Amino acid sequence: MDQNPQPPSHGLDACPNPDCAEPVDPRDRYCGACGHDLSASADPPAGQDRPTVPIGAPVWPEAPPRDPGSLSTATQHPGDLPGTDSGGRDLTRGGAGAPAGSGEVPVRTDGPAPARPSGETARGDGDFELAAPDPRAAVRAEPAGVPDSSGSPEPPVAAVPSATGEAGETGEAAGVAPAGTCVACRAGRVDDDGYCENCGHAQPRERDHMERALGTVAAVSDRGLRHHRNEDAFAVAETALPDGRPATVAIVCDGVSSAHRPDEASAAAARAAGALVAEALPRGTHPQQAMHEAIVAAGEAVTALVRVPGPDGTVQDPPPGGNSPACTIVGSVVADDLLVVGWVGDSRAYWVPDDRGAPAARLTEDDSWAAQMVKAGLMSEEQAYADERAHAITGWLGADAYELEPHTAAFKPDRPGVVVVCTDGLWNYAEAADALARVLPADAALRPLHAAQVLVGHALDGGGHDNITVALLPFAPPAAGAASP
Amino acid sequence: MANFAKPSVPQFSVDVYQNAYLPDGGRDVDAIVTVTATGGGTSGATGLVGGPAGIVFLVDCSGSMNYPPAKMEGARAATAAALDTLRDGTSFAVVAGTHTAVQVYPDHGRLAVAGPRTRAEAKAALGRLTPGGGTAIGTWLRLADALLTGEDLVIRHGILLTDGRNEHESPEALRAALDAAAGRFTCDARGVGTDWEVKEVTGIAAALLGTADIVADPAGLAADFTAVMENVMGKGVGDVTLRLWTPVGAEIAFVKQVAPSVADLTGRRADSGPRSGDYPTGSWGDESRDYHVRVRVPANAVGREMLAARVSLVLPDPAGGDARPVAQGLVRAVWTHDVAMTTAIHPQVAHYTGQAELADAIQEGLDARKSGDQDGATAKLGRAVQLAAASGNADTAKLLSKVVDVVDAAAGTVRLKAKVAEADEMTLETRSTKTVRVKR
Numbered sequence: 001m002d003q004n005p006q007p008p009s010h011g012l013d014a015c016p017n018p019d020c021a022e023p024v025d026p027r028d029r030y031c032g033a034c035g036h037d038l039s040a041s042a043d044p045p046a047g048q049d050r051p052t053v054p055i056g057a058p059v060w061p062e063a064p065p066r067d068p069g070s071l072s073t074a075t076q077h078p079g080d081l082p083g084t085d086s087g088g089r090d091l092t093r094g095g096a097g098a099p100a101g102s103g104e105v106p107v108r109t110d111g112p113a114p115a116r117p118s119g120e121t122a123r124g125d126g127d128f129e130l131a132a133p134d135p136r137a138a139v140r141a142e143p144a145g146v147p148d149s150s151g152s153p154e155p156p157v158a159a160v161p162s163a164t165g166e167a168g169e170t171g172e173a174a175g176v177a178p179a180g181t182c183v184a185c186r187a188g189r190v191d192d193d194g195y196c197e198n199c200g201h202a203q204p205r206e207r208d209h210m211e212r213a214l215g216t217v218a219a220v221s222d223r224g225l226r227h228h229r230n231e232d233a234f235a236v237a238e239t240a241l242p243d244g245r246p247a248t249v250a251i252v253c254d255g256v257s258s259a260h261r262p263d264e265a266s267a268a269a270a271r272a273a274g275a276l277v278a279e280a281l282p283r284g285t286h287p288q289q290a291m292h293e294a295i296v297a298a299g300e301a302v303t304a305l306v307r308v309p310g311p312d313g314t315v316q317d318p319p320p321g322g323n324s325p326a327c328t329i330v331g332s333v334v335a336d337d338l339l340v341v342g343w344v345g346d347s348r349a350y351w352v353p354d355d356r357g358a359p360a361a362r363l364t365e366d367d368s369w370a371a372q373m374v375k376a377g378l379m380s381e382e383q384a385y386a387d388e389r390a391h392a393i394t395g396w397l398g399a400d401a402y403e404l405e406p407h408t409a410a411f412k413p414d415r416p417g418v419v420v421v422c423t424d425g426l427w428n429y430a431e432a433a434d435a436l437a438r439v440l441p442a443d444a445a446l447r448p449l450h451a452a453q454v455l456v457g458h459a460l461d462g463g464g465h466d467n468i469t470v471a472l473l474p475f476a477p478p479a480a481g482a483a484s485p
Numbered sequence: 486m487a488n489f490a491k492p493s494v495p496q497f498s499v500d501v502y503q504n505a506y507l508p509d510g511g512r513d514v515d516a517i518v519t520v521t522a523t524g525g526g527t528s529g530a531t532g533l534v535g536g537p538a539g540i541v542f543l544v545d546c547s548g549s550m551n552y553p554p555a556k557m558e559g560a561r562a563a564t565a566a567a568l569d570t571l572r573d574g575t576s577f578a579v580v581a582g583t584h585t586a587v588q589v590y591p592d593h594g595r596l597a598v599a600g601p602r603t604r605a606e607a608k609a610a611l612g613r614l615t616p617g618g619g620t621a622i623g624t625w626l627r628l629a630d631a632l633l634t635g636e637d638l639v640i641r642h643g644i645l646l647t648d649g650r651n652e653h654e655s656p657e658a659l660r661a662a663l664d665a666a667a668g669r670f671t672c673d674a675r676g677v678g679t680d681w682e683v684k685e686v687t688g689i690a691a692a693l694l695g696t697a698d699i700v701a702d703p704a705g706l707a708a709d710f711t712a713v714m715e716n717v718m719g720k721g722v723g724d725v726t727l728r729l730w731t732p733v734g735a736e737i738a739f740v741k742q743v744a745p746s747v748a749d750l751t752g753r754r755a756d757s758g759p760r761s762g763d764y765p766t767g768s769w770g771d772e773s774r775d776y777h778v779r780v781r782v783p784a785n786a787v788g789r790e791m792l793a794a795r796v797s798l799v800l801p802d803p804a805g806g807d808a809r810p811v812a813q814g815l816v817r818a819v820w821t822h823d824v825a826m827t828t829a830i831h832p833q834v835a836h837y838t839g840q841a842e843l844a845d846a847i848q849e850g851l852d853a854r855k856s857g858d859q860d861g862a863t864a865k866l867g868r869a870v871q872l873a874a875a876s877g878n879a880d881t882a883k884l885l886s887k888v889v890d891v892v893d894a895a896a897g898t899v900r901l902k903a904k905v906a907e908a909d910e911m912t913l914e915t916r917s918t919k920t921v922r923v924k925r
Contacts, residue, residue, distance in 0.1 A: 185733070188733075193815065195815075197730075198732065198760075199734070199791070200732025200782070200791040201785075201789070202790035202792070226787055228788055228790050228819045228820070228821060
């Protein structure tokens, strides 16, 4: 992943202003004739340099036509929730920050979603109807199905975000060689600085592979095969709403490699965000508001790193050119009947219903060059993602972020499923929601840790070019009374 | 005389500058190791050194020193000036060097202790120095070794002045004397006039971890000796070694001092343990030196990281116990597919690679010139001019401009001068190893 604070080239031949249409140079930011902002040409507030394009509420796959007897009723609709987005505006109005002219913004579907007739939406006939609950919800109600019981004894209210630093259950095969013996040559003693005194090999570090499972959430993070360290971090927590109903939190962060100390950035962000949500929910903060505040807190934590001494004990000025510590963030809260996501950057959350016949969906919209291009209508999705700038992110946490604009959204799924919260190290190998759904084991809701391990394995099998982090939160609609298919 | 109440041994720090990233299959790890010593009881602080120091002056008294007589006069004046800069309490001796070595002050194979009386006596003895005889520098060094190692000293140093070639002993005899003396004392070497052999003088300084220079005009000797003495009196600790640990399967391609001057230490390794070896660095005052280390490690899979070398400074224990490491730095190797990371050469490594090439180009260019190879000399010295200009080594560029006419420094285009003063050519050759640090 890169950081690309420069406004990208717009790829236009002529000024998109219908009253102008002068030929333009691809390097120009503004039309030489009328001054039209070429980098945001689809967005009417022209003339403003907007390096971080606010995406606002994502545009969801619209619901397929509902058959009253079918389970395939659309579930993801922001309008069902009287929540607010990060800007404090009502979600039902199409989201804050969405440009006024965004009526033409193409709807993004991840792969072959069920056919949707144009013009009809799920809300077309008023209130949203919940489909019949899935019988598996009853099974889900028993918080038993975590075979890897590393964290399950923890009471749900403990709300200890598992900051990366305390990952005790790392996957290293520590039992084979005696402690202090090199894992590479098995002959040398490991020196205080972490290198073998015989063969010199760096010993696996705590963050190279981390796993954490609580009763209702699990996360796995791996260095991957090509990077020399893991710059991803995560936090998971179980907490409770004021009335005692359980709530689950997962935060995943991806350090920006081209920035300074990205590993510290992601660790600080995950820790801060996880702690804030776990603390705010029991006080009665709305989960969506809590997610917004968590992202703001994470941004502050990363920004503060600029002033924190590095490993060598010196406080370094941020290098010129904006290289202060930076990372992405994506988080999800499952509380009662509510599923909240929030993000900045290109880390993602997906919704995969337990009934794989129903469509899976991506719940986040990347702050990336490609996403901007597609959103602005300047390129097709294929063109945009084929471009070398595709993965350049346009939003991140850090001291040199232009303006922190957390995106949050809330959903009320009508059926059980799993929220997959991940970094691009995973979704590079399963970009479309249905592709991810195919990789996700069928029993993901019952064995989230195992499912997270399977997803990480999928990315490693694909080449493991980046750090990979996956958190899974099973969701079950409450009041699963009558179990009828 | 040592004052143990005040810490006077310098504090050492080690900084490593490198690009640790290697491509798939990459094996060579380059690093610049900067060693900085601070806080020694040195310049300005009187009478506070890390331990007792001993200095032996080795003054050429061969017959040629009388032609012109100014050389002998200059040598006497310079040694007298150096005696004045000796701190009270420093042990010293003066040796007259010819085809044999004669101690002229004090008598009987001992060192005198500097004080008003001994200084006056030594100066009087300088007046009795009379030129006559040949030159056998090996015998001078053996006497200095015997004098200096006969006493319990921390800093053992010689200052050698010669005006001619080492004609009265075989090169092997000098080599043997240098090998015997190496590590036992350090020695600065100066050539006066232009009748001496540059490679002999620089060879002595390199073997004994001292400096070499030319003093073409005998009148400049006093100022030069005073500067040399200030440097020697600033030393707080001697017999410091650079210790390099490398992992199994790794080889050390070279270890070079690259600042303040180029000196190859690769062949001076003494094994100090499994997988570790010590390289001598001599005595240290408040100063900073840079070393270029290249380690060839076994190739590893992308994503792996290993320690290519651990660099530490080892000081002798003043109480006579085992030597102890005082500071260390790590040279790492990390394999990655990121081409942008693996192709970047660290600026320090690039700079000193250029400085080492500059020294080699000057040496090869002057050798070619002496052997009549005009084209080879022009090409090599042209490259030297280019490197000196690009790296900001203004002193060397100035010396080069006295040997070649510079047409285009950036392109390295030069013409050999038809007439070159011998002193200018010898100065360039003697000082060709001087380097500058990276412009910041």
